Amino acid sequence: MHMADALISPAVGGAMLAVAAGLAVYSIHKIQNDMDEKKIPLMGVTGAFVFAAQMINFSIPATGSSGHIVGALLLAALLGPYAAFLSIASVLLIQALFFADGGLLAYGANVFNMGFFACFLAYPLIYRGFTGKGYSAKKIFLASLISVVVALQLSAFCVVLETLLSGKTELPFATFLLFMQPVHLAIGVVEGLVTAAILIFVWKSRPEILERAASGQALGALPLKKILAGFAAAIIVTGGALSWFASAHPDGLEWSVFKTTGATELETGESLHETLSSIQERTAFLPDYNFRAPAQEAATEAEDEAVWPSINSGTSVSGIIGSAVMLVFAVLLGGFIHLVKRRNQRLST
Numbered sequence: 001m002h003m004a005d006a007l008i009s010p011a012v013g014g015a016m017l018a019v020a021a022g023l024a025v026y027s028i029h030k031i032q033n034d035m036d037e038k039k040i041p042l043m044g045v046t047g048a049f050v051f052a053a054q055m056i057n058f059s060i061p062a063t064g065s066s067g068h069i070v071g072a073l074l075l076a077a078l079l080g081p082y083a084a085f086l087s088i089a090s091v092l093l094i095q096a097l098f099f100a101d102g103g104l105l106a107y108g109a110n111v112f113n114m115g116f117f118a119c120f121l122a123y124p125l126i127y128r129g130f131t132g133k134g135y136s137a138k139k140i141f142l143a144s145l146i147s148v149v150v151a152l153q154l155s156a157f158c159v160v161l162e163t164l165l166s167g168k169t170e171l172p173f174a175t176f177l178l179f180m181q182p183v184h185l186a187i188g189v190v191e192g193l194v195t196a197a198i199l200i201f202v203w204k205s206r207p208e209i210l211e212r213a214a215s216g217q218a219l220g221a222l223p224l225k226k227i228l229a230g231f232a233a234a235i236i237v238t239g240g241a242l243s244w245f246a247s248a249h250p251d252g253l254e255w256s257v258f259k260t261t262g263a264t265e266l267e268t269g270e271s272l273h274e275t276l277s278s279i280q281e282r283t284a285f286l287p288d289y290n291f292r293a294p295a296q297e298a299a300t301e302a303e304d305e306a307v308w309p310s311i312n313s314g315t316s317v318s319g320i321i322g323s324a325v326m327l328v329f330a331v332l333l334g335g336f337i338h339l340v341k342r343r344n345q346r347l348s349t
Contacts (some may be wrong), residue, residue: 001070001078001079001090001103001110001114001152001155001156001184001186001251002095002096002101002103002108002110002251002253003102003103003104003106003113003114003159003253004102004103004106004265004266004335005079005101005103005104005105005106005164005268005271005273005276005277006265006266006267007106007159007163007168007171007257007266008103008106008109008162008163008166009076009165009166009167009168009270010105010167010257010270010272010296011164011166012109012165013024013105013106013107013108013109014108015108015295016039016075016106016108016109016111016112016162016163017108017109018108019108019112019114019332020089020109020111020112021108022093022118022129023085023111023112023115023120024085024086024089024111026082026291027081027082027085027086027148028081028082028337028340029084030082031080031082031337032337032340032341032344033218034080034083034212034216034217034218034219035083035218035334035337035338036218036219036220038218038219038220038221038222038224038264039079039083039219039331039334040077040331040334040335041224041228041331042078042209042219042224042227042228042325043079043083043086043087043327043330043333043334044114044120044330044331044334045228045231045232046075046077046078046079046087046231046236047072047087047088047090047091047268047313047327047329047330048231048235048322048323048324048326048330049071049231049234049235049238050069050071050074050075050087050088050221050238050280051091051094051095051239051326052234052238052243052319052322052323053068053069053071053137053194053238054068054069054070054071054091055078055163055238055239055243055246055247055289055315055318055322055338056068056069056243056245056246056273057246057247057251058190058243058246058247059247059249060183060186060187060252061347063183063186063249063255064249064250064254064255064266065249065250065252065255066248066249066250066251066252066255066295067184067187067190067191067251067252067336068187068246068251069190069191069194069195070088070114070118070148070151070155070191071088071091071191071192071195072088072114072117072118072119072151073084073100073118073119073122073123073144073148073151073191073195074176074195074198074199075087075088075119076118076123076127076213077127077144077195077210077212077213077214078199078202078209078213079181079213080213080214080216080227081119081120081123081124082100082119082200084115084118084123085115085116085119085325087121087330088111088114088115088118088119088334089111090317090326090329090330090333091326092107092110092111092114092115092328093107094175094322094329095322096110096280096323097159097283097284097328098283098284098285098286098322098325099286099287099288099318099322100280100281100284100287100288101288101325103276103277103280104271104276104279105273107265109159109162110157112158113158113159113162114155115152117151117152117154117155117158118148118151118155121150121151121154122147122148122150122151122154123147126143126146126147126150127143127144127145127147128144128214130146131143131210131213131214132141134222135187135203135207135210135211137200137203137204138222140196140199140200140203140223141196141200144192144193144195144196145189145192145193145195145196146192148188148190148191148195149185149188149189149190149192150176150188151182151187151188152184152185152187152188152191153184153185153188155183155184156180156184156252157177157181158255158290159180160173160176160177160180163176164220169261170260170266171215171257171260172260176256176257176260177246178257179256179259179260180252180253180256181258183252183255187252193250197323201230202227204225204229205227206222206223206224206225206226208226209222209223209224215248215291218261224307225236235320235323238321239316239318239319239320239323240316240319240320241314241316243318244311244312244315244316246315250264250323254311255303275290280292282349283306286314286317286321286322287319289314289315289319289322290312290314290315290318291313291314291317291320
């Protein structure tokens with residue numbers, strides 16, 4: 001559901017960037033109470049796992065479309081809503097800057113759409129409603145499935161609303177909505193099942209992680225070696241090999257745009273769009289999760305019939321490097337939050 005810049009106007013993009021920045025500042029302020037040395041590596045490996053998992057698009061039967069997990073609800077259950085929002089914002093920033101996945105102008109909208117509804121609505125109101133009086137495999141399953149579906153439906157609706165406010169007349173509200181909601185309902189069901197499976201595994205291995213995330217407590221002396229090792233192994237397998245099996249079909253948003261307009265991309269004459277696109281071309285050293293190819297070679301590849309699975313070293317390198325960058329970014333973010341916490345403590349004494 002990564003929006004491209006062509007789907008959004010500068011005014012709406014700027015407004016959504018301000019909203020996302022405000023939510024990030026709020027999250028940094030709130031997370032200081034439960035941030036400790038154990039949460040930083042957990043943020044790193046779970047955020048890196050979500051980065052790798054988002055590379056794997058699964059086909060939606062009978063539609064010609066595909067989808068990928070968002071991972072925000074998973075992160076909220078493991079880290080708490082504030083750390084989860086910051087992790088999703090970090091994943092999306094890395095994807096936009098280094099892999100040209102999602103537009104720079106649309107970055108704030110993507111952060112809001114994929115982070116806000118899961119972390120600040122679905123998690124506290126639905127997921128915690130099911131699990132607030134105690135955990136069980138059944139409760140986690142229902143909480144995960146319903147929470148993810150609701151969050152993704154709200155996110156899809158918000159994408160349609162943002163294109164309407166951006167004046168994208170090529171995407172009539174009712175028609176675009178008619179394609180967006182059903183396909184993202186199917187995607188939400190798959191993500192809900194994946195999220196439930198992972199959280200049930202964590203609950204059986206180390207239930208205190210879910211309990212402390214829900215109560216806003218620091219992890220303290222809780223041993224995490226098994227969980228960290230499990231996520232690290234999952235990152236390598238997912239980003240390094242499973243990404244070869246990603247569906248070649250367009251994702252739910254791209255498919256909905258095509259079904260509505262008959263075109264895979266929207267044209268824009270905005271100079272800001274062109275400027276940001278030029279910046280993104282320079283920063284994205286692995287565009288579309290692959291090595292850069294000469295223009296002629298890229299055109300030839302585009303004409304060739306897609307082969308599945310696509311065993312591609314560029315995809316593997318992208319998955320591993322992207323996950324590593326996310327891990328480093330999370331450590332730096334955790335260190336920054338620690339500095340802010342110590343500064344506030346000094347000022348209060």
